[in-house]
Amino acid sequence: MTTPxxxxxxxxxxxxPALTPNYKTSVARSPRYSLISLQNSxxxxxxxxxxxxxIDAGDNDLLTNYAKAGESPIGERIILHGxxxxxxxxxxxxxxxxxxxxxxxxxxxxxxxTYLAPIEPNFGGCGRTLTDENGxxxxxxxKPGAYPWRNMVNNWRPAHVHVxxxxxxxxxxxxxxxxxxxxxxxxxxxxxxxxxxxDAIEQLTAKLDLKASIPLDTxxxxxxxxxxxxxxxxxxxRLEGN
Amino acid sequence: MSEQLNYLKESAxxxxxxxxxxxxxxxxxxxxxxxxxxxxxxxxxxxKGERIRxxxxxxxxxxxxxxxxxxxxxxxxxxxxxxxxxGGGPVEDGFRGWGRVITDFETGEWxxxxxxxxxxxxxxxxxxxxxxNFWIVARGINIGLNTRMYFDDEVEAxxxxxxxxxxxWEHRRATLxxxxxxxxxxxxxxxxITLQGEDETVFFDV
Numbered sequence: 107m108t109t110p111x112x113x114x115x116x117x118x119x120x121x122x123p124a125l126t127p128n129y130k131t132s133v134a135r136s137p138r139y140s141l142i143s144l145q146n147s148x149x150x151x152x153x154x155x156x157x158x159x160x161i162d163a164g165d166n167d168l169l170t171n172y173a174k175a176g177e178s179p180i181g182e183r184i185i186l187h188g189x190x191x192x193x194x195x196x197x198x199x200x201x202x203x204x205x206x207x208x209x210x211x212x213x214x215x216x217x218x219x220t221y222l223a224p225i226e227p228n229f230g231g232c233g234r235t236l237t238d239e240n241g242x243x244x245x246x247x248x249k250p251g252a253y254p255w256r257n258m259v260n261n262w263r264p265a266h267v268h269v270x271x272x273x274x275x276x277x278x279x280x281x282x283x284x285x286x287x288x289x290x291x292x293x294x295x296x297x298x299x300x301x302x303x304x305d306a307i308e309q310l311t312a313k314l315d316l317k318a319s320i321p322l323d324t325x326x327x328x329x330x331x332x333x334x335x336x337x338x339x340x341x342x343x344r345l346e347g348n
Numbered sequence: 349m350s351e352q353l354n355y356l357k358e359s360a361x362x363x364x365x366x367x368x369x370x371x372x373x374x375x376x377x378x379x380x381x382x383x384x385x386x387x388x389x390x391x392x393x394x395x396k397g398e399r400i401r402x403x404x405x406x407x408x409x410x411x412x413x414x415x416x417x418x419x420x421x422x423x424x425x426x427x428x429x430x431x432x433x434x435g436g437g438p439v440e441d442g443f444r445g446w447g448r449v450i451t452d453f454e455t456g457e458w459x460x461x462x463x464x465x466x467x468x469x470x471x472x473x474x475x476x477x478x479x480x481n482f483w484i485v486a487r488g489i490n491i492g493l494n495t496r497m498y499f500d501d502e503v504e505a506x507x508x509x510x511x512x513x514x515x516x517w518e519h520r521r522a523t524l525x526x527x528x529x530x531x532x533x534x535x536x537x538x539x540x541i542t543l544q545g546e547d548e549t550v551f552f553d554v
Contacts, residue, residue, distance in 0.1 A: 116553060120360050122490035129363075131488030134409035138544050141494075141553035142515060147471050149481050149496075150554045152432035153422060154446035162383055172381055193355050202386075206371025216367045217378040218416070218453070230381045232371045268364065268371055274432075276422045277554045279483050279492060283362040297363060300490050306360040332356045 111337035112146040113277050114193060120309075122300035129296045130257055146277060151336075153276040156202040156236060165234045168205075168247035172230030179229035181210025181248025185318060185326040186284065189241045190271060193335030197241025198278075203331075204234040204270040205245055205284075212253030212263075221253055246324065249286065257296055264291035264298065273333040284329045285311045361491035368418050368485065369450060376450050387449075390421065390462040392442025397426025397466070400535045402497070402526065403459035405451070406484060409544035413456025417486040421447045421460065423479075428466035436469055464499065464535075470510055477505035477512070479524075484541065494552045497539045498525045515550055523549045 124136035144150070164171055169178050186205075190198040208214045208231065211223035215231050229248065237243045250265045266283040273279065285292050285307075292298055292311065301307050309332070318326035369377040375385055391399075402421075405413040423445045424430050429437040431445045439445070451458045467475040477498055484493040498506050506512055512521050526537035541549045 117358060118553075120357050122361065124490055126490060129488070129490070132363075132490055133488075135414065135486065135488035135543055136409075136490075137493065137548055137551050139548050139550075141551050144511060144514070144552045144554050145471060146554065147476060147511070148430060148434070148436055148468050149422065149424065149476070149479065152430040152435045154444060155432060156386075160384070160386060165382060172379075191356060193358060195354065195356055204371050206367065214367045214370060215377065215379055216370050218366060230370075230374065230379060232374055232381060234371075234382075268362075268368070270364075270371060276481055276483065277494075279420070280359060280361060281364045281368075281485055281492060282359050301360045301362075303360070306357065309357065309359055310362070332359045334358050335355070 112151065113275065113334045113336045116334060120301070120303050120306040122302070126296075126300040129300050132300070150277045151275050153272060153274055153278065155274075156200070156272070158236065160202070161234050161236065166243075166245045168229065168231065168233045168245060171233060173228035177228045179209060179226045179248050181226070181229075183246070183324040184249050185244060185246055185320070185324050186267060186312065186329055187242070187244035187315075187318060187326065188328050188330040190237050190243065190331045190333060191241055192273070192333050196335070197237070198273055198333055199237055199239045199241055201237050201241075201274065202234065202272045203237060203243045204232070205247075205267050206232040207247065207250040207267040208253055210248045210251050212251030223251070223253065252291055261296060262291050264289040264295050269329075269331065271331055271333060275336075278333040280331075280333060282310060282331070286327060287311050287313050363487055363490050364418060364485035366416050366487040368416070372418060372448060373450050387420070387447050390423070390444060390447035390460060391425075392440065392444060394440040395425055395443045395463045396440060397463040398535065399461065400464045400537060401459060401461050402480070402537050402539055403457065404539040404541060405456045405458070406486070406541045407543065413451070414486055415451055415453050415456045417451055417456075417458075417484060419449045419458060420483045421449065421462075422481040422483070423462065424465040424468050426463055426466045428468040428475075430468070467505060474508070474510065475505070477502050477509035479509075482541070494554045495541065495549055496524055496552070497537075499528065499537060500525050501528050520550050523547060
């Protein structure tokens with residue numbers, strides 16, 4: 107009988123480093139000293155548990171969750187779906203997935219966003235859901251627009267959906283962004299390019315999934331998310347120090 | 349080699365950006381959409397133990413408070429149990445131990461109410477001093493920062509804590525210890541998090 111053990115050491119080669127000067131805001135917001143590596147204790151192995159009492163069934167439908175009855179937001183109607191897996195290729199069930207995004211014109215519903223593209227009255231721009239027992243999730247939304255941002259004077263973000271995922275442990279906590287295949291802004295975006303590994307960028311790029319689309323209605327993109335996996339403890343693992 | 353063994357690679361982190369509130373705290377972005385936002389009530393009404401308030405700022409490398417930061421906190425209850433199947437024991441009805449905290453957009457001050465956690469079990473033997481786990485995201489932070497907050501009135505437990513003792517530079521341990529005070533009858537712990545400089549907070553690769 108094996109028992110679940112600690113999480114695999116995080117593979118930092120797929121993640122952006124803290125300091126990425128082409129993304130200017132990171133310069134003053136990146137720690138300079140090395141992170142201190144910590145073996146998991148109970149407060150890292152555990153994490154918040156969410157259930158269906160925490161959210162409403164319609165929270166994952168961004169086409170309707172802020173729209174007036176009978177209306178819907180302008181934009182390309184898409185289904186964004188996929189699975190949350192761990193490094194061991196095991197599905198992560200019942201985990202909270204939260205998303206937020208700009209509208210089809212590239213404008214966020216946020217009091218700090220002053221971009222001249224208009225707010226869409228029928229679009230809030232956020233959604234949330236729990237994965238099912240197989241780690242599967244889906245949202246319905248509009249494809250977000252590209253927008254300019256102040257970094258260098260002519261930087262544009264590729265179309266993207268921000269994605270927040272919990273897993274079952276506080277060490278699996280992850281926020282990332284989902285891009286869309288074929289977007290010419292991906293290779294020139296200073297935020298995307300904080301990621302040193304081209305394969306890791308590819309993994310954040312949702313693929314057109316025609317078979318999951320609804321003909322004459324909504325086109326689909328597939329976006330799988332991988333969280334950290336954990337060891338099975340085959341032998342009692344007594345460690346020095348504590 | 350890992351490809352041959354069919355492991356997957358973790359999805360890369362990306363910054364939460366300036367508009368993180370839309371997704372995780374839409375009320376703060378300026379609109380109401382969900383029946384309930386998550387993470388506002390950490391301890392719930394039935395939690396035993398000492399009620400406390402925790403306050404602070406996150407300071408950038410220029411010495412300025414970060415006004416668009418979002419913090420998540422994870423903690424045990426007063427008995428040292430986490431609200432999780434592997435959490436060491438039962439918790440009070442309504443105790444979640446998880447919170448989501450945003451700053452005042454003008455001042456960068458954040459704060460939350462909870463209960464003081466108890467000691468938790470160590471990895472193999474012994475105990476860990478009472479602590480809160482923090483996870484910090486913001487525009488300009490490419491991957492969430494993990495740290496811990498300890499309590500300055502737990503001198504004895506802190507001195508034996510395996511994680512504090514792992515920090516080779518003893519003076520840096522103080523960056524993880526919140527300072528206690530009392531204000532209008534409320535027990536307040538102050539925990540400023542500093543991203544750079546001599547007083548850079550200790551962050552962990554967990």
